Amino acid sequence: MFDDLISLIRSLYGTDGKIALHEPRFGSYDKELVLHAIESTFVSSVGEYVNRFERELADYLGVKHAVVTVNGSAALHVALRLAGVVADSEVITQALTFVATANAIVYNGAFPVFLDVDRDRMGLSPDRVSQFLEENAERCENGVFNKKSGRKIAALMPMHTFGLPCRIEELCDIGRKWGIPVVEDAAEALGSICGGRHCGSFGQLGVLSFNGNKIITSGGGGAIVTNDDRVANLAKHLTTTAKVPHQWAFEHDMIGYNYRMPNLNAALACAQLQHLPAYLDDKRELAGIYQRFFAESGWADFFEEGPECTSNYWLNAIVLDSESQRDRFLEETNRVGIMTRPIWKLMNELKMYAGCRCDDLSNSGWLQDRVVNLPSGVRKHE
Ligand SMILES: Cc1ncc(COP(=O)(O)O)c(C=O)c1O
Structure with missing residues (x-):
């Protein structure tokens, strides 16, 4: 199920080797x-x-x-x-x-x-x-x-x-x-x-x-x-x-x-800081490619910037159907050397923050179970 995405990511970064989530670029x-x-x-x-x-x-x-x-x-x-x-x-x-x-x-x-x-x-x-x-x-x-x-x-x-x-x-x-x-x-x-x-x-x-x-x-x-x-x-x-x-x-x-x-x-x-405008352009192009891929394939939702907003698309993120699908996705992509990561654990679920005041966290819990990041590093550089 994830093979098409894996091929896309490999073609975007032009390598059969390991692909990091976000590598810095220096010139x-x-x-x-x-x-x-x-x-x-x-x-x-x-x-x-x-x-x-x-x-x-x-x-x-x-x-x-x-x-x-x-x-x-x-x-x-x-x-x-x-x-x-x-x-x-x-x-x-x-x-x-x-x-x-x-x-x-x-x-x-x-x-x-x-x-x-x-x-x-x-x-x-x-x-x-x-x-x-x-x-x-x-x-x-x-x-x-x-x-x-x-x-x-x-x-x-x-x-x-x-x-x-x-x-x-x-x-x-x-x-x-x-x-x-x-x-x-x-x-x-x-x-x-x-x-x-x-x-x-x-x-x-x-x-x-x-x-x-x-x-x-x-x-x-x-x-x-x-x-x-x-x-x-x-x-x-x-x-x-x-x-x-x-x-x-x-x-x-x-x-x-x-x-x-x-x-x-x-x-x-x-x-x-001098590279930032070029990095932002590259990331926007990458986000557009991911967005079109998920709009066509339909097996996950891609996070897009809201109206009146421009995202730097630092890390591209998708929402999978369930926790079990997320875990399969993380296992399969990381097994073939493509680094993907789940979103963070909720703060109140970390032991040092367990006793803290919190309210209804239904959206946070829902996202915690489903959101993963895709490789998002800048591809083009001088
Ligand atoms: C949301 C958020 N806050 C704070 C920090 C802390 O920044 P630093 O790693 O530079 O200490 C980070 C990043 O690492 C972050 O992602």
């Missing part, structure tokens, strides 16, 4: 900038490439500031803190996500509340968030509190799954209505657009990842993006050990973190 410009960073001796957390990448990334996204970090997890940790997430507060997020989203909440001493996703987008459902707030939240002088737990609801944290934009505008409307900040986990969504605006630029803060499996990579890396000057300054301060600028003195005025992106990684990031 001569990437090597040139990395070598230049090495020769400059500025390989750690200061250097021209850090400043250049922050400026170019902010310009690309249409935001005022980008503060780059060692990885997306560190960026999420600090972004939540800057949004006002403190110990014993709660953050509403989706149950169906990569574990880093939930971990960042706990790094801040806060409690995740796992709500359902929309079935068509796999992102936090605005309807479920509204319903949860109507039933559980009350406005007080110093914020919105969960009537049942007594904790402050400090942030909403939606995630754009596999680069497909979630209903971010509606979620921001809910955040505004209740006075709860939105921190957008756009780790997977660089280059995705919703209603003309870049994913990551909607919330009070947005977070990106440049891990080796992402659409562009700096080896390891992340970014906090914001339009707020004060928040951006504090993000930079906190991620650079809260050192007070001075030519030689070691003065630190807060407990900060050593989270800045090294210049060596930023050099690679600068080169990769």
Whole structure:
């Protein structure tokens, strides 16, 4: 049953050997900038490439500031803190996500509340968030509190799954209505657009990842993006050990973190950002081929971007009929060297999050049993 797809994937990647889910691509410009960073001796957390990448990334996204970090997890940790997430507060997020989203909440001493996703987008459902707030939240002088737990609801944290934009505008409307900040986990969504605006630029803060499996990579890396000057300054301060600028003195005025992106990684990031438009085109073409294949063969549904949205199609995803069909698919494709993966386990099913508050997760559970990713790496490169 899966033979036609296996042949298609082999023809797309032009190999009888192993095909990865998402391999990075590097060319001569990437090597040139990395070598230049090495020769400059500025390989750690200061250097021209850090400043250049922050400026170019902010310009690309249409935001005022980008503060780059060692990885997306560190960026999420600090972004939540800057949004006002403190110990014993709660953050509403989706149950169906990569574990880093939930971990960042706990790094801040806060409690995740796992709500359902929309079935068509796999992102936090605005309807479920509204319903949860109507039933559980009350406005007080110093914020919105969960009537049942007594904790402050400090942030909403939606995630754009596999680069497909979630209903971010509606979620921001809910955040505004209740006075709860939105921190957008756009780790997977660089280059995705919703209603003309870049994913990551909607919330009070947005977070990106440049891990080796992402659409562009700096080896390891992340970014906090914001339009707020004060928040951006504090993000930079906190991620650079809260050192007070001075030519030689070691003065630190807060407990900060050593989270800045090294210049060596930023050099690679600068080169990769130049490739992004070509990578996006290649991925769109690949997604179109998969979409037509599944429209014709009909044995699985391909995830398409929603109306008014442009996905970066970071990882292409399909929905199979059942859990057993999914398992057969994963076994057969991986046996012949084509890497495919199931979507994540729900957060509340991981042992460390087993006791967390969650609501009806019927869409998340349905998707968990059926969704798999197909090879999605960029094929064409210089
Ligand atoms: C949704 C999501 N959030 C956060 C992260 C964390 O990013 P990083 O791996 O750069 O720490 C990732 C990716 O790995 C991710 O997919």
